[in-house]
Amino acid sequence: MPSRPRPLPPDLPFAAFTTEEATGLDVSSARLRASDLRSVARGLWARRDLPLTELDIVAAYCRQDPAVFAAGLTAARLWKFPLPGTLSEGVVEPVRPTGQRSGRSVFRPRGNWVDTRIHLATAGVRRRETALLRWSFLPMEPTLLGSDSGVRITSRIRTYLDLGGTLRQDALVAIGDHLVRRPRSKFEGRAEPYTTCVDLADATQRFSGRGARKLRRAVDQVRTSSDSPAETRLRLAFVAAGLPEPLANVRISGPVEADEGPCDLGEPDLHWPQWKVVVEHEGPHHLRAEQLAKDISRGDRRRAAGWQEVRTTADDLSFGCRKAVARVRAALVAGGWRPS
Structure with missing residues (x-):
């Protein structure tokens, strides 16, 4: 029965570490080849007992x-930007070569494919x-990702600019909304947005790099009131379909109730006050029994006050949100809106 590898030095507690770090702590090359470690890349090792x-x-x-x-998509993931699709998934494994050039492997994708490798940068000598x-x-000059992480990263705004050559305009709008939105301090532990529309526009x-024009067009569509990428996608789809632009996350009220003042109808994800239409997007947290009961009660109060409520799910976001657009268009027309 093979013997268990001896413990690594306590000064090497990391899930991933370099050969240089290991040898600096007198870890032998034989120890690096033990069964509890694996080689991730040349000069980089990972522990099997840690994710x-x-x-x-x-x-x-x-x-x-x-x-x-860190830079580019890697920085965006570390900043927890709402990236679309699989681009939000962290990268931990090498990719296959895309071809050969002068006898050497090439990893940069051609055409419109996105380079999915971990993106690092340096102000010094560029690496292979x-x-x-x-x-x-x-x-x-990079910034720190947290005061004690030791991880350096491009600033949020610089990261946003670097995504201009990679992402579509609607994805850039969603990230812009994320950066400027008013946080809910009760749940997020912060009271200020990451940046402002003015600073983002400036x-x-x-900026004169790749995607500069696309970034400027995206920032023109950024709003401070969107709470999620789904809300952003719906708002953009409604406007693109010729519907009026809705208000986002603005509190509404119903008729005054005896001795109690106006009836609170909550803060709809999106709404059109002129035609009394609201849209609520049902994310995963709305499926909890307690939240579902609150949503039903609120919907009853809104209907009693003369509002129409359109509830959407992830299924409504596909194909350019066409299902949601059709339902909202019908609700607006029923409320008195007429296309110009």
Whole structure:
């Protein structure tokens, strides 16, 4: 029966670490080849007893070189931007080569394909790209991802600008909404938005990199009141279909009740006060029994006050939100709206 590998040094508690870190703590090459470790990339090791994340890998390279920082899609994931589809999934494994050039593997995708490797940058000497890592030369001062993480990263605004050449305009609007939205301090532990519409617009006006025009168009559509990417997608779809732009997350009230004042009808995700139509998008938290009961009671109060309520789900977001558009159009027309 093979013997259990001896414990790693307590100064090496990381899920991912470099060969340089290990040898600096007198960990032998034979110990690195033990069954409780695996090679992720050249010079990078991961423990099998701990879950491996993209942040773990970035942290290892940042510890190795103080000039290294995360950029692009990797920075966006670490900032928890609402990226579309699989782009939101952390990268922890190398990708397959896309071809050969002069006898060497090439990993940069062609055409409209997105480079899904971990994206690191440096203001110093640019590194050689690998199946796991994409490198950029960015002569700038990065910021810290948290005061004690040791992970360096492009600022939120710079990260947003770097996504202009990769993402579609609607995805950039959703991220812009995320950056400028008014936080709910009770649930989020912060009282201020990450940035403002003015600062975001100023940054895109000064930016001249890839996707600059697309970024400016996206920022024109950014609003401070959207609470989720789903709300953003619905709002953009309604406007693109020729419907009036709705208000987002603004409190509404019903008729004055005896000795109690106006009836509180909540803050609809989206609504049109002129035609008394509201849209509520049902995310996963709305499926909890307690929340469902509250939603039903609120819907009853709204109907009693003369409002129409359209409730949407993830299924309504497909195919350009066409199902939601059709339902909302019908509700607006029933409420008295007429297309111009």
